Amino acid sequence: MHGGGSTGTAAAQHADRLAWALGLTTAYMVAEVVGGLVTGSLALLADAAHMLTDVGGLALALLAIRFAAKEATPQRTYGYLRMEVLSALANAVVLLLLTAYILYEAYQRFLAPPEVLGGPMLIVATIGLIVNLISMKLLTGGSSESLNVRGAYLEVLGDMLGSIGVIVAALLMMWKGWVLADPIIGAGIGLFIVPRTLGLLRQVTHILMEGTPANVDLGTLEVKLKAIPGVTAVHDLHVWTVTSGFDAMSCHLVVEDLSNGRKALQEARRVMKDNFGIDHVTIQVEDETLRNAEPILHV
Structure with missing residues (x-):
């Protein structure tokens, strides 16, 4: 999303x-x-x-x-x-x-x-x-x-x-x-x-080189995302700068119950904006089943 x-x-x-x-x-x-x-x-x-x-x-x-x-x-x-x-x-x-x-x-x-x-x-x-x-x-x-x-x-x-x-x-x-x-x-x-x-x-x-912005501590960011109720893991976390004053983030949030995915997503977006000043985010919400699923290959 x-x-x-x-x-x-x-x-x-x-x-x-x-x-x-x-x-x-x-x-x-x-x-x-x-x-x-x-x-x-x-x-x-x-x-x-x-x-x-x-x-x-x-x-x-x-x-x-x-x-x-x-x-x-x-x-x-x-x-x-x-x-x-x-x-x-x-x-x-x-x-x-x-x-x-x-x-x-x-x-x-x-x-x-x-x-x-x-x-x-x-x-x-x-x-x-x-x-x-x-x-x-x-x-x-x-x-x-x-x-x-x-x-x-x-x-x-x-x-x-x-x-x-x-x-x-x-x-x-x-x-x-x-x-x-x-x-x-x-x-x-x-x-x-x-x-x-x-x-x-x-x-x-x-x-x-799409390095992490100097004002963002990736470890702290991951901890805050994992602290969201219902979130069990975070992976494929990336933060980069498009141009001055415009940072972006993408990640996968693993949740216990996909029915609570909307709440987890809303909270993740709030965390990004309030704590890191980033409102351009791309987040995939998934459960353990989706996380461990084999990738689909297209020929």
Whole structure:
């Protein structure tokens, strides 16, 4: 028997904020690329690379929300809810690739430091810091509810710290004439976000592998289901995440008397919703006879 769940996503609740952040980030990314080319600063270009992933991540997040709103079909019974997870995966991979390139470029510049214009670099980085702080404020609320919003938030966080790094590099070059500050800060910007990106990548992989959600203790869940009056056993118990904010569960409940199966099912659904926040459940109610019956083979 099946209990339906909402097809909404956590990211959809923050679509307007994502759109505002996308507009701000895109406008500043263009300015930062121009500034990096004019000043010759790797730190600025590295920050611009992170801004590019922000633009891609935010655009993918909004695209995922659009697809997630589509109705399910016989071919895609969950609709396009997994688009959010796939876009978060793409964000993480692209960011890691860009980081590798930035580190390579930093190595080349460390061997032969080019001339960098510190003054214009400082102005561009200061504007970037302001833009990133505004974007972070817009995305803070949704970062704990949606993988896509979390991915975008982490990228903006990296850019905010990157802007601070660029400001530091510009000041060091202007006051101390230390030209190596630019490639060192550029490499630092690339390295800073790697652990957080790997964490996001682990989360996405866990969902795609249909692992048990972090907020669900499967042992506790099984104990609560077995405590339902009339239930003698629970087997084939699975809990997984379809997309952020949408978990699902399926299991077999073994009952003493099938005439009490309806009550056991209702109680199981209540347990899932009240204790674990899951209302999308698929439960088969059976007695020991059905449990031990030989499977029917179709040729």
